[in-house]
Amino acid sequence: MSFSEEQFISKLNLLDETQESIVSASKWLLSQYKEANQVATCWKTFILKSNTNTRRKLLAIYLANDVIQQSKHKRIGQFGDAFGNILGEVMGRVYPELPQDLRKKVRRVADIWKQRQVLPESALKSILANMNESAIKPSKTNISPELTPMVDIYNELSRSQTHVSSTKVKFDKSMEALDPSSVVYAENYKTVTKIGMIAINALKKSEELRKKAIDELKMMVDFQTEQLNQDQDMINEIQALVASKDPLTQQTTTLIESNALPTYEPSDGSDSESDSENESRDNEKKLAKKRSSTVAEGEDETKRTKLASFVDGEDNHEETAPEAYEPSPAEVAANSPLAVTSSIQDLLSKLAN
Known part of the structure; x- marks a missing residue:
């Protein structure tokens, strides 16, 4: 009868911890000795699946143990060689995943293999080395x-x-x-x-x-x-x-706020013109006042000129424009009305003599 992987997986899933269950599955596998390598490969695939629970993995190791020991006793060397090629890797990966109580049971099985020499020497060294190495590694699972x-x-x-x-x-x-x-x-x-x-x-x-x-x-x-x-x-x-600190957003906000401020339109110029007219009037008043002052000064100068001509004996009726100058304090005193009256009196007194 040819080997069926589906049938083997079914037997692995139905295994329990009773001797009857393990021995029954072991006998069926021993009858498949011609497909020992395929049996070992299928067993490895099953035990390394992530969805295979730890208890099921322990039972699979128990089954492999019985097959290996029975094949050694019955001189069916194919199973010792087939399982010996994969057990080192499998133990190195499965052993760290097991809880402490199950580790003790698997360690007991490995010790039996070593004591009874049911596997090749190289396979035993690989199994024990991988188990010891994985045991001292820190657990990668941090729940x-x-x-x-x-x-x-x-x-x-x-x-x-x-x-x-x-x-x-x-x-x-x-x-x-x-x-x-x-x-x-x-x-x-x-x-x-x-x-x-x-x-x-x-x-x-x-x-x-x-x-x-x-x-x-x-x-x-x-x-x-x-x-x-x-x-x-x-x-x-x-x-x-x-987003609130985005420069583009802040610039846009500033622009919106500046546009929201009231704007003032320039006037039509009437106020400026009014100010100019007022300033022009003030200037005209100042100029007129200055002209009046100049004319008054000119009239005084004309009077003084005529009086001087009369004293010198000259009768000059030609009018001349007075030069503009700033009178000194002495001249202002000499040109006062009291000074003019005193000069006339002196002149009349001389004529009388």
């Missing part, structure tokens, strides 16, 4: 405290599934063996009923754990949704603050 409850539930579910699988297999076998024509049918039926109740209880335990897992996941979803909303609010806040 957040928020995820711890979910991880605990998942691990318990994994253990529960092993019990569910084994009890379901027993129930199926007991049902197949139940014969209504047997004289002990009633007793066999009671036994089947008990096995069925054990399977039901295992499934109820699994059902309870799955409900807890769903509730825990809902809480995680609600928490992450709240955190998501807070992140979005902070993103909007940061974007608004950055």
Whole structure:
């Protein structure tokens, strides 16, 4: 009978920790010794899958152990060589993932291989070296405290599934063996009923754990949704603050504010013209006042000139324009009316003599 990977995977998924389950699968594999390399490759693929739980990986190692030891005893060397080529890599990757209690069980299996020399020497050295190296490496998994409850539930579910699988297999076998024509049918039926109740209880335990897992996941979803909303609010806040400091935005705001200020249109010039007219009038008044002062001074000078001509004996009636000058204090005193009257009196006194 040719080897079937689907059938082998099915047997791996149905394994339980009983000797009967391991020995039954081992016998079937030993009959496939011509395909030992294919068996080992399929086993490696199964055990290294990320969705294969740790308990299922331990059972797969138990199965490999029985196959290796039985093949050594029955002188079927193909399985020792086939598994020896892959066990070093597999142990190096699987061993660090296992919890402490399962590590002890796997270490016990490796020690048995070493003691009984059921594998080639090179394969044993590779297995132990990879296990020791992976054991001293720090764990790459750093579980957040928020995820711890979910991880605990998942691990318990994994253990529960092993019990569910084994009890379901027993129930199926007991049902197949139940014969209504047997004289002990009633007793066999009671036994089947008990096995069925054990399977039901295992499934109820699994059902309870799955409900807890769903509730825990809902809480995680609600928490992450709240955190998501807070992140979005902070993103909007940061974007608004950055936009408020954008130079282009500030220039536009300044321009809008300056345009909003009231503007004053220049006048039509009437006020300026009025100011100019007032200034012109003031200048004319000042000029007229200056002219009046000049004329008055000119009249005084004319009088003085005529008087001087008369004293000198000259009768000059020709009018001459006086020169503009600033009189000194002495001249101002000499030109006063009192000074002129005194000079006339002196002149008349001389004529009388």
